[in-house]
Amino acid sequence: MRNRQSVGGSGRALRGHLVLPGGVSPGEVRFGARLEAVTPLSGVPDDHLILPGFVDTHVHGGGGGDTMDGPAGVAALARWHARHGTTTLLPTTITRPWKTVLAALRGVREVMDAGGVPGGADLPGAHLEGPFISPGRLGAQPPHTLLPTPQRVAEVLALGVVRAVTLAPELEGAGEAALAFARAGVRVGVGHTRANAETVTALLEAVHAAGGRGSATHLYNAMGGVEGRAPGPAGALLSAPHAFLEVILDGHHVHPTSFQLARRAAPGRVLLVSDAIRAAGLGEGKSDLGGQRVTVRGGRAALPDGTLAGSVLTLDRALRNAVGLGVSLPEASAMLSAVPAASLGLTDRGHLVPGLRSDLVVLDRALTVRQVYVAGQPVLEERA
Numbered sequence: 589m590r591n592r593q594s595v596g597g598s599g600r601a602l603r604g605h606l607v608l609p610g611g612v613s614p615g616e617v618r619f620g621a622r623l624e625a626v627t628p629l630s631g632v633p634d635d636h637l638i639l640p641g642f643v644d645t646h647v648h649g650g651g652g653g654d655t656m657d658g659p660a661g662v663a664a665l666a667r668w669h670a671r672h673g674t675t676t677l678l679p680t681t682i683t684r685p686w687k688t689v690l691a692a693l694r695g696v697r698e699v700m701d702a703g704g705v706p707g708g709a710d711l712p713g714a715h716l717e718g719p720f721i722s723p724g725r726l727g728a729q730p731p732h733t734l735l736p737t738p739q740r741v742a743e744v745l746a747l748g749v750v751r752a753v754t755l756a757p758e759l760e761g762a763g764e765a766a767l768a769f770a771r772a773g774v775r776v777g778v779g780h781t782r783a784n785a786e787t788v789t790a791l792l793e794a795v796h797a798a799g800g801r802g803s804a805t806h807l808y809n810a811m812g813g814v815e816g817r818a819p820g821p822a823g824a825l826l827s828a829p830h831a832f833l834e835v836i837l838d839g840h841h842v843h844p845t846s847f848q849l850a851r852r853a854a855p856g857r858v859l860l861v862s863d864a865i866r867a868a869g870l871g872e873g874k875s876d877l878g879g880q881r882v883t884v885r886g887g888r889a890a891l892p893d894g895t896l897a898g899s900v901l902t903l904d905r906a907l908r909n910a911v912g913l914g915v916s917l918p919e920a921s922a923m924l925s926a927v928p929a930a931s932l933g934l935t936d937r938g939h940l941v942p943g944l945r946s947d948l949v950v951l952d953r954a955l956t957v958r959q960v961y962v963a964g965q966p967v968l969e970e971r972a
């Protein structure tokens with residue numbers, strides 16, 4: 589293989605065009621479990637782009653697995669998404685009866701405690717999406733919403749697995765819950781909400797003042813749009829100076845102009861997520877989400893009433909979609925790696941910088957995934 593050579597021991601080297609914040613330039617990456625050197629080099633293969641691995645902060649399933657299935661489902665989705673360049677992900681729960689949600693979180697914890705998923709993406713925690721959401725903005729979430737009482741929040745935090753949470757700020761107790769999550773290092777996402785802009789802004793400011801990180805759970809979806817006299821959650825999130833904004837760029841969830849609005853209003857704060865479900869990777873046809881029937885047709889997953897039910901997106905496709913909308917490769921790469929890593933407070937990944945984890949994706953010029961490494965271990969290798 590002309591773009592890879594052994595450098596002794598477990599060390600490896602990749603040569604190609606490095607996608608760096610300032611541009612794309614020829615070079616070499618030497619690595620073991622950590623990146624050892626990132627150096628400019630001429631005469632490298634022209635058809636290999638080297639990027640930091642993708643970080644997906646919102647993914648329910650894929651490859652036939654679902655977070656709610658327990659450890660086997662988590663392993664299946666972690667492997668499926670890794671083959672598409674995702675080297676870090678948060679298995680994401682869906683609104684179900686409380687005991688079921690806690691059991692799913694314990695399942696993720698169990699996988700992490702066993703050392704993660706061989707051949708899969710790294711799992712630094714879970715995303716708790718529901719039940720602390722508005723019954724009036726369910727989207728495709730089943731109607732088992734609950735209030736974020738101090739007891740429930742304590743129960744969740746005691747599991748030590750939640751790294752991101754979705755909250756509707758208008759719920760009774762949401763302000764207190766947001767602070768408890770923020771103080772525990774959990775990213776606080778505003779989503780599935782009918783709050784007004786003032787309520788959203790107040791919550792985001794409180795989270796930031798407490799040293800926490802705020803975000804939008806799939807900006808625009810399950811929160812309504814932006815109007816002049818009623819900016820709503822989306823307007824508050826776009827204008828908040830520190831909020832990270834998840835966007836599902838699958839061509840179905842968000843209009844290209846809405847995506848451009850987010851990108852221009854919030855440079856360095858937009859991150860792309862898959863919100864993928866079990867059906868991602870299984871082709872078209874019938875599937876399920878949170879016990880509800882889902883049909884996938886034309887790359888669109890929907891409930892019987894037509895409500896969008898997550899996606900069948902993978903992050904390599906999200907990258908191609910962004911580039912197709914005129915986003916430069918360095919900016920698109922940041923939306924898939926540096927920004928989501930920062931949104932989770934993960935300082936050991938997201939960039940091609942020596943000392944960080946060797947989470948790497950190699951793409952060809954068509955932006956198709958050719959090789960993937962998680963902490964230096966190949967999870968997808970190019971056939972010679």
Ligand SMILES: [Zn+2]
Pocket residue numbers: 646648680717863898
């Ligand atoms: Zn979701």
